[in-house]
Amino acid sequence: MTEIVAPALDAQRLRADFPAFGYEVHGKPLIYLDSANSSQKPRQVLDAVRSFYETSYANVHRAVYTLGERSTAGYEGAREKLRALINAGSASEVIFVRNGTEGLNLVAYAWGLDNLGPGDVVLTTELEHHSNFVPWQYVAGRTGATFAVIPIDSSGELVLEALPQLERKGRVKAVACALVSNTLGTITPVEELTAWAHERDAVMIVDACQGVPNRPVDVQRLGCDFLAFTGHKMCGPSGIGVLYGRAELLNGMAPFELGGSMISKVTAERTTWAPLPYKYEAGTPPIVEAYGLGQAVDYLTAIGLDTIERHEQVLTEHALGRLAELSFVSVLGPPAERRGGIVSFTLDGVHPHDVAQILDLQGVAVRAGHHCTQPVMDHFGIAATTRASFYLYNTLDDVDRLVDGLHAVRKVFA
């Protein structure tokens, strides 16, 4: 075995942390290859969440009694963990939201509605998840701005050469781009795009849902203005995500949701907003979910995000190599060195739903569909793909089980 295929971490040992792997599917051990959709949860997070509910739970930011203080400390402690994870300058720039979609909608509404108008251009990309595509298309429509899309090439990589032509459509005010494509696995040139956007005084919005769970992400190094990600893809609970925003921009923007917790003073004449981050956290927040996400951050950083990134790289290279052996399989997307742990493919003559169903009967969980990226499907002239995605608990053997499963699919449809 060459050095490159030696796993960067002991996935088999880590798997023992995840109770989901203790259960069989259709009488077979679970091979979970859908972490880009949502990850499984380690016992460390599950236990901490339960313990928090049992010993430290009350509402945050308003109780003067002991439980309330503990709850607030847990919630704000999680914010600090998230700040450190992405190296934000201040915890007040870390806003807890419901998921990545809500974070991106917050920017599209609270920034977009007041800052876009006729003659302005909002640029997004052809490989975006619908959550970083549809809100911009919609807000552009509402404000009279032009919505334009940076195209991808046949290997699913952004065609930055199209930028000068796109720029002729008007004044570029916002650029929205994913760090890693959730369908193709493409790692995009976000730093380059951010520099290009800032040369034009445009705001740079990054969807990092597929980046933060599995590689070091540093918002100050990226230089972006906003960055959104979700907790459930990174060993955290569902219902919690993060929007990072530069304080200068967040302070100058209108609020998004209004009501409790986000105000400073309310009278019949006038209401003023709470300081950051609370201005954007109306109502009782997902307290325990945020706390649980903080515990997930501890779990991931103890392993090392760079280690997880290398591990996924090894699995991806192995998967691309094994899938290339199958004449009836076509893989979409870039080569391994410019790809995260995501591999989408099609099988000749077999619909992805049928592929996923037959794999499920063998205990292999993959996603089938358009992955909320219909423009990507249109680009390749297909309706759907089968997608395998990897995480810290996957092994080289999991990839081999997938390949065995695809042979079985081929046999059923032969």
Add this chain to the structure above:
Amino acid sequence: MSEFEQLYREVILDHYKAPRNHGLLDPHQAYAEGVNPLCGDEIAVSVRFGEGDVIEEVGFEGRGCAISQAATSMLTDLVKGRTAADVAAMKDELLDEIGIPLTPVRLKCALLGLGVLKVALHKAKGTPLPEEWGTQAAEVSVT
């Protein structure tokens, strides 16, 4: 019988690979098309009537999973010679014909063709729209 064979019965694979009544009828007296937005399955159905509202000929086109395409193929065999009102009330008869265990997600695949046909019949003959159609009705276009 293996789990694969239970789900992908020979008859399902046969209808998938060699669909019956494939191709749209020209001319036709009823037509509708629909998609399952969840997975992108597409089906278009055209109908020619004999006496009254008796279905004489039916033809379909589509793309999607084996279950959706095979179920529509089986459906077209099933409905010939039946009245529009009869077909508008149909569901279990088709599921019996398909004869495989279906999860809620796959049930939608299996019933897509029937739903589209019911919409076509509704437009031509005023028979009831399918209950299970729900939000998809908005995506149906009729000529």
